[in-house]
Amino acid sequence: MDKNKPDNISEYKKWLKDKHKIDVDDRTRTYYESVAHKIRTDFNISLFWQTLTQQLERIGQEYYLNTKYYLFTEDRAPELILKPFDSFMLKSFRHNIINNKNWPKEPVDGWILPNNWFVKTNDIVRTCFVVKYLDGISFLLSKIQNICKDNGLTCDVDFEAKEEGYYAAHVSIRFQCEIPRKDWDTEKINTVIELQVTTQLQEVIRKLLHKYYEQSRKRIAPDELKWQWDYKSDEFSANYLGHILHYVEGMIMDVRDKQEGKKK
Amino acid sequence: MKSEFVDYLNEIGITDLFQDKAKGIYSFYEKLYPDSIQDIYVSEYIDEEGKRQYENLWFFTSTTFMEAKQFLTEDNFDAAPYVKKFKHWTIEKKNYDFGDSTDISRMKLRVAFATGLGAELKASGKNCYYLKEIFLKYIKPNLDE
Numbered sequence: 162m163d164k165n166k167p168d169n170i171s172e173y174k175k176w177l178k179d180k181h182k183i184d185v186d187d188r189t190r191t192y193y194e195s196v197a198h199k200i201r202t203d204f205n206i207s208l209f210w211q212t213l214t215q216q217l218e219r220i221g222q223e224y225y226l227n228t229k230y231y232l233f234t235e236d237r238a239p240e241l242i243l244k245p246f247d248s249f250m251l252k253s254f255r256h257n258i259i260n261n262k263n264w265p266k267e268p269v270d271g272w273i274l275p276n277n278w279f280v281k282t283n284d285i286v287r288t289c290f291v292v293k294y295l296d297g298i299s300f301l302l303s304k305i306q307n308i309c310k311d312n313g314l315t316c317d318v319d320f321e322a323k324e325e326g327y328y329a330a331h332v333s334i335r336f337q338c339e340i341p342r343k344d345w346d347t348e349k350i351n352t353v354i355e356l357q358v359t360t361q362l363q364e365v366i367r368k369l370l371h372k373y374y375e376q377s378r379k380r381i382a383p384d385e386l387k388w389q390w391d392y393k394s395d396e397f398s399a400n401y402l403g404h405i406l407h408y409v410e411g412m413i414m415d416v417r418d419k420q421e422g423k424k425k
Numbered sequence: 426m427k428s429e430f431v432d433y434l435n436e437i438g439i440t441d442l443f444q445d446k447a448k449g450i451y452s453f454y455e456k457l458y459p460d461s462i463q464d465i466y467v468s469e470y471i472d473e474e475g476k477r478q479y480e481n482l483w484f485f486t487s488t489t490f491m492e493a494k495q496f497l498t499e500d501n502f503d504a505a506p507y508v509k510k511f512k513h514w515t516i517e518k519k520n521y522d523f524g525d526s527t528d529i530s531r532m533k534l535r536v537a538f539a540t541g542l543g544a545e546l547k548a549s550g551k552n553c554y555y556l557k558e559i560f561l562k563y564i565k566p567n568l569d570e
Contacts, residue, residue: 222442229498231476 166264170247173254181274189275190246196279196340197243201286203338204354205241209312213305214238220304224297230417232297234361239288252282279340283333283353290358294417295410298330298358305332305356325396326403327367329359362406370399426451430465437467437552438477443497447482450493453502454484461486466559467496470547471531480547485563492544505538509569513537516560518553526553534560539569 167173177183204210217238224232244252253273261268273281292298302318309316309332316334321327334354339347359367388396426448434444447467455462464485472478482496488508494501514536521530530553537543548556 219441226442226446226497234474 167254167258170250170254173250173258176258177274181272183275185250192341192343193246193249194243197285199340200279200336200338200352200354201241201243204286204336207312207336209308209314209334209336210241212312213308216304216308220301224300228294228296228417229421230294232292232294232300234291234293234364239290241286241288244282244285244287249278249282249285253278279352280350284355285352287355287357289329289364290356291361291364292358293361295360295414298360301358302330302332305358309334322407324400326400326407328363328403328407329357329367332356332358360410362410363403366403366406370403427462433465433555434467437469437550437555439467439479443479446497450482450496450502451484454491454493454504457504458486458489458491462491463487464559464562466546466555467552468546469549469552470533471549477549483546483559485559490563505542507563507567509567510538511536511564511568512539514560514564514568521553521557523557526551526557532556534564536564 165176167176174185177185217233218236221232221236224230256268256273258264263269271277271281279285290301292301306316306318314334314336316332319331319333321329321331332355334356335351336354337349337351339349342348388394388400391397430451431444434440434447439447451462451465462484466483466485468480468483470478470480479497480495482493484491488506489504490507491502491504493499494503514534516535517533519529519531520527521532526532526548528550530548530550532548532553534546534548534556535543536546546556546559
């Protein structure tokens with residue numbers, strides 16, 4: 162193992178200072194938080210978000226009229242969440258160090274550093290829509306994409322299906338906003354807002370496993386035994402539970418479709 | 426659709442596309458019974474997850490009631506004369522004293538006709554008040570004594 166390769170956040174901060182002359186201190190945190198708040202405020206009052214939140218009831222009604230089932234678990238729009246500074250640092254640590262196959266050179270898509278990290282980090286502001294059924298994900302995604310298009314925003318949709326049993330759709334919306342600079346001036350940046358769409362069952366498991374995922378993301382050394390074979394490990398139970406739930410949700414859809422006579 | 430009907434639908438949470446559906450059904454019945462529909466009622470209840478489930482849409486003339494079953498998702502309509510046709514009624518209620526209703530009020534009204542047919546109308550929250558009004562105006566005076 163490369164002894165110069167940071168294997169925790171403290172070493173990572175030292176590496177940032179030695180290699181890139183970047184101090185990560187309380188001022189960095191305060192600045193990050195002021196920028197993150199500004200991005201959220203701008204997105205919150207954007208025509209896109211206003212339109213989407215106003216149309217949620219209508220979207221839910223359209224799904225109900227088509228399927229006889231409610232789309233959402235809750236009637237109100239989900240909250241826009243700010244990525245905490247520590248998670249933000251952890252994400253750049255994973256990008257620059259843990260997942261960097263070019264180490265000690267820069268990653269394929271470049272370093273994430275203060276001069277670009279508000280542009281290259283795609284979930285400083287994010288939210289999660291929870292739908293009741295699996296088909297609700299693609300239904301809602303198509304509506305979000307239409308509203309993006311109507312408002313001149315570009316978005317990418319990614320149906321995440323991870324080996325670790327994580328299933329959700331992510332919509333990454335490219336959003337321009339004006340953020341404060343350290344010299345009190347402002348600058349316009351194109352950041353990315355992440356809208357996640359998941360199902361009620363996956364949301365339950367996500368909340369249960371949140372702490373476990375947080376720990377596993379900080380890990381640098383791969384476990385000697387693959388988690389798929391280590392049936393006594395937390396990963397074995399947690400990850401397969403995610404896969405099983407996804408399968409169950411598919412079966413629920415199958416039963417629902419059969420009840421409605423949609424099957425040929 | 427009459428403005429007071431629209432107000433009623435808004436009050437019980439039937440807006441937008443759901444309201445369009447109700448208006449379409451009103452137009453259908455209006456063609457069959459021109460200028461005679463005098464009242465509207467939506468049977469609904471709160472399910473175990475706290476979601477309001479809308480069931481049947483009712484209209485009343487001075488002599489006939491009309492019911493659109495599962496009106497949001499089905500096209501299933503009927504109508505019947507009701508004057509002096511009811512044989513029996515049952516009311517189940519909770520947190521409702523037959524005055525003004527509150528969010529936690531619940532009411533269920535079952536009626537039976539002399540023919541053996543019957544109907545069930547449910548209400549939650551403010552809708553209990555409207556169901557009481559329907560009961561007093563159309564059901565109670567039309568018991569076949």
